Amino acid sequence: xxxxxxFVWLIPVLPLIGFxxxxxxxxxxxxxxxxxxxxVVILISFILSVLxxxxxxxxxxxxxxxxxxxxxxxxxxxxxxxIDQLSALFLMIITGIGFLIHVYSTxxxxxxxxxxxxxxxxxxxxxxxxxxxxxxGGNYVIMFIGWEGVGLCSYLLIGYWFKNEAYTDAAKxxxxxxxxxxxxxxxxxxxxxxxxxxxxxxxxxxxxNLAKLSSTDISGITLLMxxxxxxKSAQIPLYTxxxxxxxxxxxxxxxxxxxxxxxxGIYMIARSNALxxxxxxxxxxxxxxxxxxxxxxxxxxxxxxxxxxxxxxxTVSQLGFMFIALGTGNYVAAxxxxxxxxxxxxxxxxGSGSVIxxxxxxxxxxxxxxxxxxxxxxxxxxxxxxxxxxGIPGFSGxxxxxxxxxxxxxxxxxxxxxVLFAAxxxxxxxxxxYFITFTGSFxxxxxxxxxxxxSPAAMTMPLIVLAILSIVGGYxxxxxxxxxxxxxxxxxxxxxxxxxxxxxxxxxxxxxxISSTLIVISIGLAWSLYRKYSVPPANTGFGKxxxxxxxxxxxxxxxxxxxxxxxxxxxxxxxxxxxxDGTVNGVGKFVNYSSRQLRWLQSGQVGAYxxxxxxxxxxxxxxxxxx
Amino acid sequence: MDIKAYIALSVALFTIGVIGVLIRRNxxxxxxxxxxxxxxxxxxxxxxSKMHAMSAVAKASATFASDAQIFVFFIMVxxxxxVSVGLAIIVMMYRNVHTIDVNFLNRLKN
Numbered sequence: 001x002x003x004x005x006x007f008v009w010l011i012p013v014l015p016l017i018g019f020x021x022x023x024x025x026x027x028x029x030x031x032x033x034x035x036x037x038x039x040v041v042i043l044i045s046f047i048l049s050v051l052x053x054x055x056x057x058x059x060x061x062x063x064x065x066x067x068x069x070x071x072x073x074x075x076x077x078x079x080x081x082x083i084d085q086l087s088a089l090f091l092m093i094i095t096g097i098g099f100l101i102h103v104y105s106t107x108x109x110x111x112x113x114x115x116x117x118x119x120x121x122x123x124x125x126x127x128x129x130x131x132x133x134x135x136x137g138g139n140y141v142i143m144f145i146g147w148e149g150v151g152l153c154s155y156l157l158i159g160y161w162f163k164n165e166a167y168t169d170a171a172k173x174x175x176x177x178x179x180x181x182x183x184x185x186x187x188x189x190x191x192x193x194x195x196x197x198x199x200x201x202x203x204x205x206x207x208x209n210l211a212k213l214s215s216t217d218i219s220g221i222t223l224l225m226x227x228x229x230x231x232k233s234a235q236i237p238l239y240t241x242x243x244x245x246x247x248x249x250x251x252x253x254x255x256x257x258x259x260x261x262x263x264x265g266i267y268m269i270a271r272s273n274a275l276x277x278x279x280x281x282x283x284x285x286x287x288x289x290x291x292x293x294x295x296x297x298x299x300x301x302x303x304x305x306x307x308x309x310x311x312x313x314x315t316v317s318q319l320g321f322m323f324i325a326l327g328t329g330n331y332v333a334a335x336x337x338x339x340x341x342x343x344x345x346x347x348x349x350x351g352s353g354s355v356i357x358x359x360x361x362x363x364x365x366x367x368x369x370x371x372x373x374x375x376x377x378x379x380x381x382x383x384x385x386x387x388x389x390x391g392i393p394g395f396s397g398x399x400x401x402x403x404x405x406x407x408x409x410x411x412x413x414x415x416x417x418x419v420l421f422a423a424x425x426x427x428x429x430x431x432x433x434y435f436i437t438f439t440g441s442f443x444x445x446x447x448x449x450x451x452x453x454x455s456p457a458a459m460t461m462p463l464i465v466l467a468i469l470s471i472v473g474g475y476x477x478x479x480x481x482x483x484x485x486x487x488x489x490x491x492x493x494x495x496x497x498x499x500x501x502x503x504x505x506x507x508x509x510x511x512x513x514i515s516s517t518l519i520v521i522s523i524g525l526a527w528s529l530y531r532k533y534s535v536p537p538a539n540t541g542f543g544k545x546x547x548x549x550x551x552x553x554x555x556x557x558x559x560x561x562x563x564x565x566x567x568x569x570x571x572x573x574x575x576x577x578x579x580x581d582g583t584v585n586g587v588g589k590f591v592n593y594s595s596r597q598l599r600w601l602q603s604g605q606v607g608a609y610x611x612x613x614x615x616x617x618x619x620x621x622x623x624x625x626x627x
Numbered sequence: 628m629d630i631k632a633y634i635a636l637s638v639a640l641f642t643i644g645v646i647g648v649l650i651r652r653n654x655x656x657x658x659x660x661x662x663x664x665x666x667x668x669x670x671x672x673x674x675x676s677k678m679h680a681m682s683a684v685a686k687a688s689a690t691f692a693s694d695a696q697i698f699v700f701f702i703m704v705x706x707x708x709x710v711s712v713g714l715a716i717i718v719m720m721y722r723n724v725h726t727i728d729v730n731f732l733n734r735l736k737n
Contacts, residue, residue: 604733611649 018125026118035106038121046095080138100462107458127153170244181231188224205274229265250353259342287327294320298425329499330407347466390427396474410501431526633674640667
């Protein structure tokens with residue numbers, strides 16, 4: 001194709017059409033048809049994305065203008081798509097992994113009724129549409145439209161089984177926390193508009209570089225944007241929604257809360273790297289929060305017993321890693337980790353879905369064990385995912401995590417130590433999960449044991465594809481120290497410019513050696529502890545704190561939710577009921593009272609009427625005389 | 628005589644008439660008080676007409692001196708007509724309520 005860019009509008013529109021067809025026709029379509037429609041539109045979008053990527057790789061980036069969205073005298077916001085190296089990469093990830101998850105879902109969700117099944121695919125397609133808008137937008141407003149859209153779809157999909165109140169509570173929690181972050185993003189947008197009157201990417205970056213924005217402006221705007229990113233990408237303090245979001249179907253967790261939506265924050269910051277590089281204070285904040293989140297979530301994951309919750313906290317922790325990379329100016333490493341994390345985390349989520357499917361809905365790993373001999377494909381692919389996330393050399397996670405570690409070391413060796421500790425925790429809890437679930441002896445009920453079986457091909461094929469990607473996906477970013485040419489960095493260089501210190505090759509070898517050795521030791525520790533796992537007694541002390549997530553939810557309940565409830569109760573009881581209702585009802589009561597008094601005037605006595613007439617005449621007479 | 632005396636008398640008569648209308652219960656007495664008010668006004672009109680009879684305006688115009696006195700005739704005519712109608716209403720009222728006490732006219736009550 002000569003110029004694929006003229007068809008680029010199809011990439012988001014096709015999932016939108018899939019959403020409309022599945023959504024409106026959900027009562028008429030058969031299950032296989034709606035699954036096929038949902039998957040095929042994503043497949044076509046994926047093929048188009050690959051063609052776009054090919055074109056952009058040779059340097060043909062473009063901004064495609066569609067129409068003027070907002071046109072005021074001073075403010076002009078156009079609806080355009082910016083197809084450049086960064087967005088082309090994300091396009092492939094979203095549509096590619098999206099397609100695999102759609103195929104997986106056709107098997108995973110087949111117990112649902114026809115119209116719920118179609119509703120699921122409609123929501124998934126709408127999500128892909130919103131995410132594509134987010135990454136393709138040519139200015140912050142279009143990104144924000146997609147941003148809001150993915151938040152909405154996250155709510156719809158987490159609360160998919162809406163008859164369960166706990167699930168809808170989780171959906172509301174996700175949406176509300178997202179919205180708190182969105183407020184930060186909006187304020188940043190307004191600040192931008194008030195200062196330079198434009199939100200289009202290139203104009204904003206040029207204005208920042210040419211010092212049209214003061215440094216306080218840039219710090220404020222970037223901080224507010226980061227607040228938006230904390231909401232969307234589950235960092236402290238807005239991360240507690242993500243573990244609760246596991247209430248949704250597992251493919252949803254894989255797509256939204258591992259591979260795509262939660263990476264929107266990283267995309268936003270990577271896209272705005274020109275702005276962020278000019279705001280050192282914000283970068284420090286990002287690093288600190290990323291590190292804190294990575295450590296906190298990893299510590300909680302060590303003691304979790306629900307297979308999906310471990311993966312959820314793992315996601316939060318890995319997102320923390322990505323933010324550490326962003327905070328140290330290592331934008332390329334962050335994007336690299338987004339890509340590799342999408343592969344292995346989606347793989348592990350889908351694998352856990354396969355396990356849950358085989359266990360008949362059971363998610364507690366204490367009741368699993370020894371699943372390897374019943375589900376070989378799931379077990380092996382899950383192991384590959386674990387090896388990748390741990391960062392064993394040769395797997396994709398090694399290269400991306402190493403890039404983050406190297407950047408951290410260049411920034412501050414102590415930071416390197418902390419990040420390395422988080423990586424060790426990652427390897428530990430991930431292999432704890434693997435060993436408890438797949439090795440040892442089965443600890444569930446007899447019925448569950450009979451039901452154990454490998455999943456159908458529609459579920460195992462995506463697992464295999466993602467496992468292969470988890471192995472080879474790292475080779476796009478092999479650093480020079482190991483003989484590669486860091487293809488990813490050079491590919492992204494027109495739009496993403498890292499500001500890291502480059503280390504000598506010897507330092508890099510040393511770092512790689514240290515990290516790999518310690519990670520292997522960590523895995524070995526997990527192997528020795530959990531290889532023959534039997535359910536231990538209840539946790540006490542520090543273990544109990546970790547198991548209860550450091551009581552963060554309870555803390556939020558105490559310091560935020562309860563005061564809000566008191567304020568709401570105050571406003572309701574005192575202001576609303578007594579004051580406003582009192583006033584409105586009081587008017588009514590007054591009218592009632594005065595009408596009862598005025599009724600006495602209508603006595604029917606003619607004499608009284610004549611008296612009133614005379615009084616009236618006298619009044620008029622005197623008024624006319626004196627006024 | 629001083630015009631003030633005439634004004635005083637007229638006002639007194641008028642006030643007595645008003646109070647009588649308001650206070651008395653017998654319908655015929657009320658009518659008499661209405662007549663009293665009308666005649667008080669008549670008195671005043673004639674007094675003013677006589678007061679201005681020798682002024683410059685009166686000498687210039689042919690009818691000015693006697694305008695008010697003619698008006699008095701009109702008022703008397705109106706009073707007579709009103710009495711006839713009013714007495715008819717009182718007769719109707721007696722036929723219905725068998726009394727001419729106006730305090731019983733409260734069918735417009737509530």
